[in-house]
Amino acid sequence: MTKTLVVFFFLCLTVKNICGQPVLEARPQSGDLSLRIKSMNFIENNEFFNPIVEGYTLLGFFFQPELVYTPTEKVTLRAGAHFLKYYGTEKFSHIRPVFSTTLFLSEKTFLTLGTLSGADKHHFLDPHFYTERIYNEYVEDGIQLTHINEHIFTDTWISWENYIFKGDSTREQFTFGESFRYSSSPVADFIRIEVPVQLQLKHRGGQISDYPQQMQSFINMAGGVKVNFDLAGKKYGQLGIEYLHFLNKSLDGDTTTGVIRGNASWIRLLYSYKAFRFETGYWKAHDFYAPNGNPIYGSVSNYQPDLVIHDRRIFKNSLSIKFLPANSLELYFGLDLFYDIDLNRMDQAYTLHLNFDKLINLASLKRIKEHQE
Numbered sequence: 001m002t003k004t005l006v007v008f009f010f011l012c013l014t015v016k017n018i019c020g021q022p023v024l025e026a027r028p029q030s031g032d033l034s035l036r037i038k039s040m041n042f043i044e045n046n047e048f049f050n051p052i053v054e055g056y057t058l059l060g061f062f063f064q065p066e067l068v069y070t071p072t073e074k075v076t077l078r079a080g081a082h083f084l085k086y087y088g089t090e091k092f093s094h095i096r097p098v099f100s101t102t103l104f105l106s107e108k109t110f111l112t113l114g115t116l117s118g119a120d121k122h123h124f125l126d127p128h129f130y131t132e133r134i135y136n137e138y139v140e141d142g143i144q145l146t147h148i149n150e151h152i153f154t155d156t157w158i159s160w161e162n163y164i165f166k167g168d169s170t171r172e173q174f175t176f177g178e179s180f181r182y183s184s185s186p187v188a189d190f191i192r193i194e195v196p197v198q199l200q201l202k203h204r205g206g207q208i209s210d211y212p213q214q215m216q217s218f219i220n221m222a223g224g225v226k227v228n229f230d231l232a233g234k235k236y237g238q239l240g241i242e243y244l245h246f247l248n249k250s251l252d253g254d255t256t257t258g259v260i261r262g263n264a265s266w267i268r269l270l271y272s273y274k275a276f277r278f279e280t281g282y283w284k285a286h287d288f289y290a291p292n293g294n295p296i297y298g299s300v301s302n303y304q305p306d307l308v309i310h311d312r313r314i315f316k317n318s319l320s321i322k323f324l325p326a327n328s329l330e331l332y333f334g335l336d337l338f339y340d341i342d343l344n345r346m347d348q349a350y351t352l353h354l355n356f357d358k359l360i361n362l363a364s365l366k367r368i369k370e371h372q373e
Contacts, residue, residue, distance in 0.1 A: 027070070028070040028359075031070065033361075033363055035066070036080075036357075036358065039064070040061060040138075042059070042354075044135065044351045045057045045349065047350075048296065048347045051307055051309065052299075052300075054303045058132070060135070064081070064083070066079065078101075082095070100112050100113065108149050109147040110146055113142075114141065116141065119138050121146075123153065124200070127222075127283075127298075129200065130292060131294070132294070144157035151182060157176070158174055161175065164209045171204045171213065172203075172205060173204045177198070191228065194225070195223075195226075199221050200219070201220075202217070202292060218251070218289070221247045226240055226243075228240045240269070241270075243265070246263060246264040246265070246288060249262075257300050259300055263287075264283065264312075267282050277319070278319050280315075283315075287299050296314075297312070299312060313340070313342055314341065328356060332353050
């Protein structure tokens with residue numbers, strides 16, 4: 001499985017220009033030494049009282065200082081540490097080193113080895129890749145190839161989550177992902193079409209490890225189409241209609257839950273105006289399961305053994321707003337409402353975070369200080 005995945009990954013590298021809409025970050029100039037500070041203070045209250053996922057609350061912060069050095073215009077080095085702490089605890093829950101090398105293959109294509117750019121940068125759908133990971137699983141280590149231009153966003157990566165040595169009693173664990181989105185030029189000056197395609201493979205195994213559990217490999221795929229309408233040239237915001245179809249399968253046949261393959265459909269209506277965003281949608285699934293996804297969409301309970309609800313129908317409404325939307329600072333509030341039609345119950349989640357991300361050019365500060373003197 002490992003060899004097959006590596007071969008597939010490098011095949012993706014060779015077709016990167018045909019296979020990713022976010023804007024590329026500004027690149028430091030050759031010879032620059034910078035300090036980058038990332039921090040996130042967060043509160044997420046999941047008021048869940050359903051048989052699929054228990055309610056819980058995340059309160060804490062992470063702090064990630066990095067030194068960023070650009071020896072040449074094609075290479076950037078990052079070195080630092082990631083600190084994660086939950087409120088009410090005396091010690092940090094995670095302290096991890098951060099180090100990566102990024103090679104710019106072109107102005108819009110770059111390859112990163114080491115610590116990746118952050119769990120939110122893949123732009124994966126919540127049922128596939130839980131958006132909550134930005135708080136508690138922000139740091140990923142592996143290899144990542146990203147290409148961004150006016151119409152294409154593609155992000156191909158392997159995140160290695162558990163490395164094993166010979167004789168270990170735990171399984172190796174990694175995730176392979178491909179996130180692709182094509183965005184058309186404006187049609188009739190106010191319509192834009194987007195085509196998202198996503199693939200994710202989760203593997204737990206390892207030939208040299210003496211683990212008691214069975215090997216597991218799950219594949220998740222999604223694709224669809226989205227039509228965006230600019231209202232009076234975006235004067236009154238933007239309206240979008242999206243349809244997505246999901247497929248999931250266990251590559252090892254039988255599973256402990258009995259869920260081998262499944263599917264889901266998601267229809268969404270989205271409206272955004274400046275810092276305000278609203279979404280309403282209908283989710284219908286049969287035996288859906290995504291190991292890295294938001295468990296509330298799945299058929300497999302994450303806390304009650306052997307409980308499977310094969311068919312799920314959910315109405316979801318979301319409201320979010322970003323206060324102080326600036327280049328380096330963001331105060332975000334979000335509300336998610338999940339109405340389960342078959343269980344006849346409402347669950348909700350409230351999110352508040354303050355995100356800071358700033359790149360400080362130390363060479364520029366030195367020149368300013370010398371000029372003042």
